[in-house]
Amino acid sequence: MRNFNALNLAREALRGHKGWGQQWRNPEPKKQYDIIIVGAGGHGLGTAYYLAKEHGLKNIAVLEKGWLGGGNTGRNTTIIRSNYLYDESAGLYDHAVKLWEGLTHELNYNVMFSQRGVMMLAHSVSDVQLAQRHIHANRLNGVDNEWLTPQQAKDFCPPINISKDSRYPVLGAALQRRGGVARHDAVAWGYARQASAMGVDIIQNCEVTGINRAPSGEVTGVETTKGTIGAKQVGVVAAGHTSVLMEMAGIQMPLESFPLQALVSEPVKPVFPCVVMSNAVHAYISQSDKGELVIGGGTDSYVSYSQTGSMHMLQETLDSIIELYPMFNRMKMLRTWGGVVDVTPDRSPIIGMTPVKGLYVNCGWGTGGFKATPGSANVFAHTIAKDEPHKINAGFTLDRFRNGRLIDEAAAAAVAH
Amino acid sequence: MLLINCPYCEDDRPELEFANAGEAHIHRPKDMADMSDEAFEAMFFIRDNPKGVILERWRHAHGCGRFFNAVRHTVSDKFLKTYMAGEPRPSDDEITELMK
Numbered sequence: 001m002r003n004f005n006a007l008n009l010a011r012e013a014l015r016g017h018k019g020w021g022q023q024w025r026n027p028e029p030k031k032q033y034d035i036i037i038v039g040a041g042g043h044g045l046g047t048a049y050y051l052a053k054e055h056g057l058k059n060i061a062v063l064e065k066g067w068l069g070g071g072n073t074g075r076n077t078t079i080i081r082s083n084y085l086y087d088e089s090a091g092l093y094d095h096a097v098k099l100w101e102g103l104t105h106e107l108n109y110n111v112m113f114s115q116r117g118v119m120m121l122a123h124s125v126s127d128v129q130l131a132q133r134h135i136h137a138n139r140l141n142g143v144d145n146e147w148l149t150p151q152q153a154k155d156f157c158p159p160i161n162i163s164k165d166s167r168y169p170v171l172g173a174a175l176q177r178r179g180g181v182a183r184h185d186a187v188a189w190g191y192a193r194q195a196s197a198m199g200v201d202i203i204q205n206c207e208v209t210g211i212n213r214a215p216s217g218e219v220t221g222v223e224t225t226k227g228t229i230g231a232k233q234v235g236v237v238a239a240g241h242t243s244v245l246m247e248m249a250g251i252q253m254p255l256e257s258f259p260l261q262a263l264v265s266e267p268v269k270p271v272f273p274c275v276v277m278s279n280a281v282h283a284y285i286s287q288s289d290k291g292e293l294v295i296g297g298g299t300d301s302y303v304s305y306s307q308t309g310s311m312h313m314l315q316e317t318l319d320s321i322i323e324l325y326p327m328f329n330r331m332k333m334l335r336t337w338g339g340v341v342d343v344t345p346d347r348s349p350i351i352g353m354t355p356v357k358g359l360y361v362n363c364g365w366g367t368g369g370f371k372a373t374p375g376s377a378n379v380f381a382h383t384i385a386k387d388e389p390h391k392i393n394a395g396f397t398l399d400r401f402r403n404g405r406l407i408d409e410a411a412a413a414a415v416a417h
Numbered sequence: 418m419l420l421i422n423c424p425y426c427e428d429d430r431p432e433l434e435f436a437n438a439g440e441a442h443i444h445r446p447k448d449m450a451d452m453s454d455e456a457f458e459a460m461f462f463i464r465d466n467p468k469g470v471i472l473e474r475w476r477h478a479h480g481c482g483r484f485f486n487a488v489r490h491t492v493s494d495k496f497l498k499t500y501m502a503g504e505p506r507p508s509d510d511e512i513t514e515l516m517k
Contacts, residue, residue: 243466244467252463254458256439257466301437304492306491306492310418310419401462402458
C-alpha cells in the first residue's frame with residue numbers, strides 16, 4: 001500500500017498514476033483464522049481494522065457474500081449526528097462522531113467528512129417540547145445541540161419554507177453543528193485498505209452458509225461457499241441478514257428486517273448547505289458534493305429481503321420534501337434504491353456477546369447505522385478482543401429484551417431512525 | 418406497491434388500503450404476570466424474521482377494517498395466500514404446496 005501524500009501524488013502525476021497499485025489484497029481464504037468477521041460493510045471492515053490496529057491481532061478474515069461495501073454501507077443517506085436522548089446512545093454515537101473527526105487522517109483516506117450541521121425541525125408544540133428536551137439531555141451529556149427560532153433556521157438553511165401557512169409550519173429547530181455527512185464508499189474502502197495492509201484477509205463473494213460449533217458449544221468456524229473455514233471467534237455484522245446468520249447458531253434474534261428506500265435528484269449547483277431532518281414529517285435531505293439532493297424517509301411496513309420497497313413510500317417522502325422546500329418541486333429524481341435494515345424493538349442496536357461462546361453480534365442498527373460506523377466498529381473490536389463489552393457498549397446487550405433494561409430510542413424519537 | 422387480497426372483501430386491493438400488523442399466530446397469554454422472563458421475551462420481543470415464507474397479519478384499514486393473516490415470501494414479496502383471522506396456521510406441507 002502506498003500512502004497518499006503530496007510527494008507520492010507529485011511522483012504519480014509525473015508517471016500517469018500507474019504506480020498506486022491495488023488498494024487491498026484479494027486473497028483466497030486460509031483454512032484457519034483466529035477471528036472471522038461476517039460482513040464487509042463499514043462496521044465489519046472497521047471492526048477488523050481496530051482489531052488489528054488497537055489490539056494487535058492480525059490473523060483475521062472478513063467474509064462478504066457480495067462485494068465490499070455493497071450492502072447498507074453503499075445504500076444509506078450518509079447522515080452523521082449524535083443528538084440521541086439516552087445516556088447510552090449519546091455515549092455511543094458521540095464516540096463515533098469523535099472518531100469521524102479524525103478518520104480521514106487516521107486512515108490516510110479522504111472520507112470527505114463534512115460537519116455542515118444537522119438540523120431537526122419542529123412542527124408542533126409537542127415537537128418543540130421534545131426537541132428542547134433532547135437539547136437539554138444532549139448538553140448534559142456533552143453533545144452539542146442548540147435551539148433555533150424559525151428565522152434562525154431559515155438563515156442557516158435558506159431553501160426552507162417557514163411560512164405560517166405551510167402544511168408543516170416550522171416552529172423552530174434543533175441544530176447539531178458537529179453533525180454532517182461523509183462519503184459512504186470511502187469509509188468502507190479506507191478501512192479495507194488499512195486492514196488489508198495490516199494483514200487482514202478480505203474475502204469477497206464468500207457467503208457464510210453455516211456456523212460450526214464444538215460438542216461443548218463454542219464456535220469452531222463457519223461453512224462458506226468457498227469451503228469450511230475455522231476460527232476461534234466469529235463476529236456477525238450482517239445488518240438485515242443477521243437473523244438468518246444467527247439462526248445457523250440456533251439463536252433467534254429480536255429483529256425484523258424492513259426495506260428502507262432512498263433517492264437522489266439530478267445534480268444541481270450548491271443550493272442546500274446542511275442536513276435537515278424532520279421526525280414528524282419523516283423526510284430528510286442533504287446535497288452531495290456531486291450536487292445531487294440525497295433524500296430519505298421511513299421504512300416500508302412489512303418484513304422483506306427484496307432490497308426494494310413500495311412506490312408510495314417515496315411519494316410520501318417527496319410530498320413532504322416539496323412542502324418544506326417548495327423550490328424543489330420541479331426537480332427530477334435520478335435514482336431510487338432500497339436496502340434491508342434490521343430493526344430492534346427499542347430501535348437501539350445490539351453490540352456484544354451471545355449465549356454461544358466465541359460468537360459475537362453487532363446488529364439492529366435499523367435505519368441509522370452509518371453514522372455510528374467508526375464507534376460501533378471500535379467498541380465491537382474491543383468486545384471481541386477482550387471477550388467482554390467496552391463500557392460504551394455495555395448497555396447494548398442482546399439480553400436486555402429479557403431483563404427489561406431497554407434503551408428505548410423508539411419512544412424518544414417516535415420514529416425509527 | 419403490493420396487491421393484497423382481502424379474504425373478507427374477496428378482492429385484490431392496493432397496499433395503500435392496508436396496515437401491516439406484524440407476525441401472525443402469536444399467542445398472548447391472559448396471565449402475563451405469571452410468565453417467566455424467557456417466555457415473555459419470546460412472546461413479546463422475538464420475531465420470526467425469515468428470508469423466505471412469513472406468516473403475518475394485515476388489517477384492511479381503509480376498507481372493511483378487519484384483521485386477517487397472509488402467507489408471503491419475503492424475497493419476492495409475493496403473497497401465496499391470505500386467510501381470515503381465527504383460521505388455523507397453514508401446515509408446512511401446505512406452505513410447500515403453495516410455493517410450487
